[in-house]
Amino acid sequence: MTTPRTQHLVLPGVLTAGQAAATVRGILGVQREDGAIPWFRGHHLDPWDHVEAAMALDTAGEHEAAERAYAWLARHQLPDGSWYAAYADGAHDDVTDRARETNFVAYAAVGVWHHYLCTGDDAFLERMWPVVYAAVEFVMRLQQPGGQIGWKQEDDGTPVADALLTGCSSVHHALCCALAIAEQLEEPQPDWELAVGALRHAIRRHPERFLDKDRYSMDWYYPVLGGALTGAEAKERIEERWDRFVVPGLGVRCVTPNPWVTGGESAELALTLWAVGESDRALQVLQSIQHLRDDDSGLYWTGYVFEDDAVWPRELTAWTAGSLLLAVAALGGHEPTCTVFSADRLPRGLDADCC
Numbered sequence: 473m474t475t476p477r478t479q480h481l482v483l484p485g486v487l488t489a490g491q492a493a494a495t496v497r498g499i500l501g502v503q504r505e506d507g508a509i510p511w512f513r514g515h516h517l518d519p520w521d522h523v524e525a526a527m528a529l530d531t532a533g534e535h536e537a538a539e540r541a542y543a544w545l546a547r548h549q550l551p552d553g554s555w556y557a558a559y560a561d562g563a564h565d566d567v568t569d570r571a572r573e574t575n576f577v578a579y580a581a582v583g584v585w586h587h588y589l590c591t592g593d594d595a596f597l598e599r600m601w602p603v604v605y606a607a608v609e610f611v612m613r614l615q616q617p618g619g620q621i622g623w624k625q626e627d628d629g630t631p632v633a634d635a636l637l638t639g640c641s642s643v644h645h646a647l648c649c650a651l652a653i654a655e656q657l658e659e660p661q662p663d664w665e666l667a668v669g670a671l672r673h674a675i676r677r678h679p680e681r682f683l684d685k686d687r688y689s690m691d692w693y694y695p696v697l698g699g700a701l702t703g704a705e706a707k708e709r710i711e712e713r714w715d716r717f718v719v720p721g722l723g724v725r726c727v728t729p730n731p732w733v734t735g736g737e738s739a740e741l742a743l744t745l746w747a748v749g750e751s752d753r754a755l756q757v758l759q760s761i762q763h764l765r766d767d768d769s770g771l772y773w774t775g776y777v778f779e780d781d782a783v784w785p786r787e788l789t790a791w792t793a794g795s796l797l798l799a800v801a802a803l804g805g806h807e808p809t810c811t812v813f814s815a816d817r818l819p820r821g822l823d824a825d826c827c
Contacts, residue, residue, distance in 0.1 A: 518558050555577055584653060702816070
């Protein structure tokens with residue numbers, strides 16, 4: 473039965489009330505007692521996808537489970553404010569990738585702000601403020617003179633200056649959420665305001681400052697999803713590459729020219745379309761990927777190779793389900809999710825008009 477907590481997760485052709493509840497149960501079934509949310513049990517956890525799944529739980533009113541996910545993050549934060557890129561799903565959280573990726577680290581701010589908007593829990597926000605502050609400071613140490621942010625730091629402390637457009641667009645979103653947290657707590661951060669403005673300028677005006685990953689659909693839509701591109705500029709970007717990446721009736725290619733559509737990218741594109749006022753097309757994209765749904769678990773397969781009519785890889789990932797729930801929640805008018813993914817409802821920092 474639909475409740476006021478989950479009625480926004482019912483969407484024609486995408487989720488019935490029962491299917492929405494099953495998807496939430498699927499994510500809860502992946503989450504461990506200590507709060508960690510790996511891709512699936514027996515695989516690994518990365519901080520970005522862990523937060524994405526936690527945000528999805530908050531859209532369904534599973535606030536205690538989401539809070540346990542953020543408590544896991546707080547316990548595992550490294551002294552420099554970062555997290556490792558990957559942890560094994562096991563009793564000891566063995567590290568399987570010791571790099572510190574900046575977009576993984578920054579995304580904690582998005583989740584924390586979303587959880588606060590869902591719950592109004594001032595004590596939670598105050599408790600997580602040192603975590604967010606340290607994470608943002610780590611990320612800002614890797615910002616380059618041109619505004620872009622190096623994509624990772626090696627385990628030995630060596631910073632990697634090369635920047636990724638998708639990662640930096642996600643960091644832009646995270647910095648805006650971090651500024652929202654700072655404003656709520658009356659902790660002004662002028663350096664962050666300058667940093668986000670410089671980053672946005674690099675994304676909007678200097679593609680040469682980023683590694684060429686043009687074949688990947690995330691590089692297409694993430695500057696819009698992350699709020700760096702808005703208005704007519706955002707809509708023009710979506711239109712110019714639509715036919716290159718969208719496979720009607722099946723979803724969104726992860727990378728061209730591969731005949732492989734993926735649920736996560738498709739759900740994120742739907743969320744992007746919602747953010748620019750294209751809700752009808754967003755709904756069509758979400759409807760197109762229901763062939764990836766596994767009705768037994770309520771989760772979604774990562775992808776589908778349409779030339780071979782084959783699900784690949786054979787993974788039912790919590791983050792794919794999480795990204796779908798977030799897109800559905802936005803289309804359903806869930807206020808905290810709408811606020812977090814609306815560029816005009818987040819602080820923008822200080823615009824940089826030169827360099």
